[in-house]
Amino acid sequence: xxxxxxxxxxxxxxxxxxxxxxxxxxxxxxxxxxxxxxxxxxxxxxxxxxxxxxxxxxxxxxxxxxxxxxxxxxxxxxxxxxxxxxxxxxxxxxxxxxxxxxxxxxxxxxxxxxxxxxxxxxxxxxxxxxxxxxxxxxxxxxxxxxxxxxxxxxxxxxxxxxxxxxxxxxxxxxxxxxxxxxxxxxxxxxxxxxxxxxxxxxxxxxxxxxxxxxxxxxxx
Amino acid sequence: xxxxxxxxxxxxxxxxxxxxxxxxxxxxxxxxxxxxxxxxxxxxxxxxxxxxxxxxxxxxxxxxxxxxxxxxxxxxxxxxxxxxxxxxxxxxxxxxxxxxxxxxxxxxxxxxxxxxxxxxxxxxxxxxxxxxxxxxxxxxxxxxxxxxxxxxxxxxxxxxxxxxxxxxxxxxxxxxxxxxxxxxxxxxxxxxxxxxxxxxxxxxxxxxxxxxxxxxxxxxxxxxxxxxxxxxxxxxxxxxxxxxxxxxxxxxxxxxxxxxxxxxxxxxxxxxxxxxxxxxxxxxxxxxxxxxxxxxxxxxxxxxxxxxxxxxxxxxxxxxxxxxxxxxxxxxxxxxxxxxxxxxxxxxxxxxxxxxxxxxxxxxxxxxxxxxxxxxxxxxxxxxxxxxxxxxxxxxxxxxxxxxxxxxxxxxxxxxxxxxxxxxxxxxxxxxxxxxxxxxxxxxxxxxxxxxxxxxxxxxxxxxxxxxxxxxxxxxxxxxxxxxxxxxxxxxxxxxxxxxxxxxxxxxxxxxxxxxxxxxxxxxxxxxxxxxxxxxxxxxxxxxxxxxxxxxxxxxxxxxxxxxxxxxxxxxxxxxxxxxxxxxxxxxxxxxxxxxxxxxxxxxxxxxxxxxxxxxxxxxxxxxxxxxxxxxxxxxxxxxxxxxxxxxxxxxxxxxxxxxxxxxxxxxxxxxxxxxxxxxxxxxxxxxxxxxxxxxxxxxxxxxx
Numbered sequence: 001x002x003x004x005x006x007x008x009x010x011x012x013x014x015x016x017x018x019x020x021x022x023x024x025x026x027x028x029x030x031x032x033x034x035x036x037x038x039x040x041x042x043x044x045x046x047x048x049x050x051x052x053x054x055x056x057x058x059x060x061x062x063x064x065x066x067x068x069x070x071x072x073x074x075x076x077x078x079x080x081x082x083x084x085x086x087x088x089x090x091x092x093x094x095x096x097x098x099x100x101x102x103x104x105x106x107x108x109x110x111x112x113x114x115x116x117x118x119x120x121x122x123x124x125x126x127x128x129x130x131x132x133x134x135x136x137x138x139x140x141x142x143x144x145x146x147x148x149x150x151x152x153x154x155x156x157x158x159x160x161x162x163x164x165x166x167x168x169x170x171x172x173x174x175x176x177x178x179x180x181x182x183x184x185x186x187x188x189x190x191x192x193x194x195x196x197x198x199x200x201x202x203x204x205x206x207x208x209x210x211x212x213x214x215x216x217x218x219x220x
Numbered sequence: 221x222x223x224x225x226x227x228x229x230x231x232x233x234x235x236x237x238x239x240x241x242x243x244x245x246x247x248x249x250x251x252x253x254x255x256x257x258x259x260x261x262x263x264x265x266x267x268x269x270x271x272x273x274x275x276x277x278x279x280x281x282x283x284x285x286x287x288x289x290x291x292x293x294x295x296x297x298x299x300x301x302x303x304x305x306x307x308x309x310x311x312x313x314x315x316x317x318x319x320x321x322x323x324x325x326x327x328x329x330x331x332x333x334x335x336x337x338x339x340x341x342x343x344x345x346x347x348x349x350x351x352x353x354x355x356x357x358x359x360x361x362x363x364x365x366x367x368x369x370x371x372x373x374x375x376x377x378x379x380x381x382x383x384x385x386x387x388x389x390x391x392x393x394x395x396x397x398x399x400x401x402x403x404x405x406x407x408x409x410x411x412x413x414x415x416x417x418x419x420x421x422x423x424x425x426x427x428x429x430x431x432x433x434x435x436x437x438x439x440x441x442x443x444x445x446x447x448x449x450x451x452x453x454x455x456x457x458x459x460x461x462x463x464x465x466x467x468x469x470x471x472x473x474x475x476x477x478x479x480x481x482x483x484x485x486x487x488x489x490x491x492x493x494x495x496x497x498x499x500x501x502x503x504x505x506x507x508x509x510x511x512x513x514x515x516x517x518x519x520x521x522x523x524x525x526x527x528x529x530x531x532x533x534x535x536x537x538x539x540x541x542x543x544x545x546x547x548x549x550x551x552x553x554x555x556x557x558x559x560x561x562x563x564x565x566x567x568x569x570x571x572x573x574x575x576x577x578x579x580x581x582x583x584x585x586x587x588x589x590x591x592x593x594x595x596x597x598x599x600x601x602x603x604x605x606x607x608x609x610x611x612x613x614x615x616x617x618x619x620x621x622x623x624x625x626x627x628x629x630x631x632x633x634x635x636x637x638x639x640x641x642x643x644x645x646x647x648x649x650x651x652x653x654x655x656x657x658x659x660x661x662x663x664x665x666x667x668x669x670x671x672x673x674x675x676x677x678x679x680x681x682x683x684x685x686x687x688x689x690x691x692x693x694x695x696x697x698x699x700x701x702x703x704x705x706x707x708x709x710x711x712x713x714x715x716x717x718x719x720x721x722x723x724x725x726x727x728x729x730x731x732x733x734x735x736x737x738x739x740x741x742x743x744x745x746x747x748x749x750x751x752x753x754x755x756x757x758x759x760x761x762x763x764x765x766x767x768x769x770x771x772x773x774x775x776x777x778x779x780x781x782x783x784x785x786x787x788x789x790x791x792x793x794x795x796x797x798x799x800x801x802x803x804x805x806x807x808x809x810x811x812x813x814x815x816x817x818x819x820x821x822x823x824x825x826x827x828x829x830x831x832x833x834x835x836x837x838x839x840x841x842x843x844x845x846x847x848x849x850x851x852x853x854x855x856x857x858x859x860x861x862x863x864x865x866x867x868x869x870x871x872x873x874x875x876x877x878x879x880x881x882x883x884x885x886x887x888x889x890x891x892x893x894x895x896x897x898x899x900x901x902x903x904x905x906x907x908x909x910x911x912x913x914x915x916x917x918x919x920x921x922x923x924x925x
Contacts, residue, residue, distance in 0.1 A: 080499035085612040093495030097612060104612055107496025107925065110876070114921065117614035139614065143488035143873055144836040145563055145919035147617060 052168040055218050062219040063088055068211030100125040101199020115139040124156050131156040136180050152182035164192050166216050171200040249417045251480045253278040255287020256299055259415040259429040260452040260468050264368045265336040265358035267326045270294045273483045280476035281445040282438050290842045295326040300865050307444050317660050319889035321345050335359035345400045352376035353406050364419040371410045372432045378409035399860045428453040448472035485840035490876030497573055502608045503581040515549035515582045534574035543591050544635040552579055553587040562872035564910040568600055569923035589629055590911055593736040594681025596629035597911035598768045617921040626768050626913045630741040647674040667694030681736040687729040696721040705857040710823025710893040719786040727788035729754050742767045744904050753899040756781040764904040769913045771807040779898050805905050807914050811835050822896045825849040837919035839870035839882045847895030859890035
């Protein structure tokens with residue numbers, strides 16, 4: 001039953017959200033997520049249009065993610081906080097862990113990003129370090145459970161204030177870019193961080209197979 | 221490994237190849253018709269990628285071949301090949317089938333100025349029909365162009381197969397075959413060969429070569445094939461990431477086709493696609509919330525059953541089975557069974573998360589005990605505060621492993637399993653396919669039917685198991701027993717297998733009662749009684765000494781068995797034998813496992829079997845073995861002595877879904893009666909292989925998955 005629900009969700013999302021750069025107008029299933037958070041056995045599926053009003057009553061942290069390759073779109077709720085890390089889940093039990101809005105690990109994604117190590121970026125976003133040169137390591141696990149490191153040389157830039165709109169709601173942010181180059185390629189990550197540290201919007205590189213991950217913070 | 225497994229493996233591999241997606245970029249030169257790194261008929265100096273497991277199927281008038289090759293080390297590779305030559309009219313057969321082994325060594329790695337140089341022995345232990353040695357040098361002269369020059373002997377030399385003094389024209393007699401023909405290696409007059417390989421596009425590769433193989437046997441009076449020119453050329457197309465198809469013009473007078481599939485244990489056919497784990501919930505701050513850390517709960521009689529029930533549910537959600545839970549104020553011991561994951565570290569991680577979710581805050585030390593066949597396989601001790609602190613650490617896998625203790629579980633007290641756990645009954649009813657290879661009159665025999673299997677574990681470690689099959693279609697029953705070749709040969713303990721195929725109706729593959737137990741520290745035991753395998757029944761006992769932190773394990777097995785009747789029901793034949801071995805297993809590091817089994821075999825012969833396997837944390841393994849016993853080559857018959865290769869592939873690697881099931885097979889060029897070992901199920905070392913420090917160490921990244 002749960003698989004069927006997931007399939008329906010994915011079908012609904014794919015049908016409506018697979019075109020265009022921004023996932024506007026996506027259908028989503030808040031009730032399903034609400035049930036999943038409570039550990040309900042068989043969540044009732046209710047499709048709602050994704051609007052600011054639609055999430056007005058949501059009282060838990062909620063993000064919307066989009067994986068570039070495969071056009072996967074999911075709503076994810078925060079399941080666990082551990083020190084400065086926050087783990088978000090979708091109803092298929094795929095999880096994304098963030099620190100200061102920076103993706104630090106995925107579980108259940110194909111393929112997973114096993115761990116991310118980006119100390120200078122975290123220091124910049126957490127207010128304890130400068131922009132400039134940085135190193136980023138993507139750790140990946142192969143089929144024999146061996147962990148390999150992809151090391152990137154990066155440049156961090158604080159591009160100053162930028163006003164954005166996330167699901168019809170304005171947000172005043174500072175815009176930070178992270179340009180990285182390594183043996184597995186080059187990419188630019190982008191972060192729009194609110195004054196209180198909330199990462200309202202970000203675009204982060206997952207790897208060659210999946211491209212970029214777009215993360216919108218819908219509810220703090 | 222059962223025949224069904226073998227067949228399933230073949231089907232899975234075939235499907236996998238068909239389903240494999242897009243092409244990958246630049247690759248080595250590719251494989252030749254012999255299934256070795258090469259041009260078309262000639263070898264090259266460059267090796268395959270480390271751990272590449274290549275299967276090549278080639279069609280050519282000069283001989284059809286199917287070859288398995290494995291790059292055992294970056295510098296060492298080997299092949300096993302089955303060749304069929306139509307109308308060769310040799311050795312009493314119109315169509316001649318031949319099995320052969322190769323081994324290759326990369327003497328020099330390619331560098332900026334120097335070529336890669338490989339020394340190879342082709343068909344070094346066969347009948348000699350394809351025996352040839354070579355030194356090949358290959359240099360990449362342009363990014364997409366490589367040149368090869370080589371010197372060949374024997375089949376690849378100027379004398380063809382006719383290099384042995386006194387040998388008849390074609391081919392040389394090598395007795396029953398199967399022994400290394402070291403006295404003929406690099407003998408006779410060498411001949412040069414060479415060619416080029418041009419990677420024109422990502423998918424398209426062109427090859428041309430000058431061949432030193434004169435095809436003396438095939439093109440002479442036997443008229444199999446007429447060699448008009450030494451030049452071959454062709455084109456190869458990379459159809460998918462793993463499959464390459466080739467078509468070639470051969471010797472000015474023929475066509476060859478090839479299909480080559482390269483698998484590598486490190487690159488799963490389908491990446492792992494299971495749901496992620498639940499995150500570790502950190503405990504409340506002790507300073508600000510001391511009540512949450514209280515231990516009063518431990519005095520309440522209701523605590524233990526409530527916690528047990530909670531953990532049972534949490535484990536069940538992860539596909540794990542709770543055996544018992546002992547909880548103290550600071551320490552908890554969880555015994556569980558894993559029938560879900562391909563790698564134990566994954567199950568240990570999920571079980572530890574369940575404990576972190578389900579146990580009171582005061583419990584700091586988690587002792588995880590995986591149970592295998594009722595035996596406690598190890599005690600893995602982790603600290604809860606380490607789990608909380610390291611879960612999101614970029615080096616969390618390495619750091620947690622450094623803080624994890626793995627100890628023996630042999631002295632743990634017996635505990636009552638959770639209520640309702642036993643008896644544990646499992647069964648299956650499914651179609652099966654069986655295969656048999658290398659019969660000269662029918663190279664591949666198959667059988668399809670239905671199989672009913674059942675297993676009940678009455679209490680921890682006491683297992684009743686049975687399997688019955690009913691053949692519905694196939695040609696296995698046409699095979700003829702070859703039998704002993706000399707009066708002094710061992711009795712027909714294995715060569716009589718065709719007699720077991722002749723009877724119709726259901727057959728019992730095995731029906732056993734087995735007790736597994738832990739006799740003491742570092743010791744494991746097994747006693748099995750019943751219809752132990754398809755051809756023998758009796759009683760078999762085994763004790764294994766295996767410290768969890770040791771590379772070395774030692775085992776003793778003793779069995780008294782009687783040959784089963786050919787109808788594979790409950791009847792027995794007069795032949796009985798006491799058989800047994802002492803075994804040594806040594807983890808050489810780098811995934812290499814050496815094994816020696818010395819003792820008395822089913823035929824009463826005495827000797828030893830030597831095996832070397834390259835294993836990977838996910839269950840992939842590829843290996844080879846040979847045996848030497850007091851049976852002479854003449855008494856042994858074709859093949860001279862027992863030898864073979866074996867491999868296993870985890871289902872998870874094939875379909876991305878966690879599963880402990882592995883598919884694989886053992887391939888013997890010839891199954892004779894010498895060095896035949898009892899095929900009893902559940903030998904202890906294999907059952908416990910996943911649960912030692914070495915296995916955890918190389919796969920600990922999966923703890924956090």
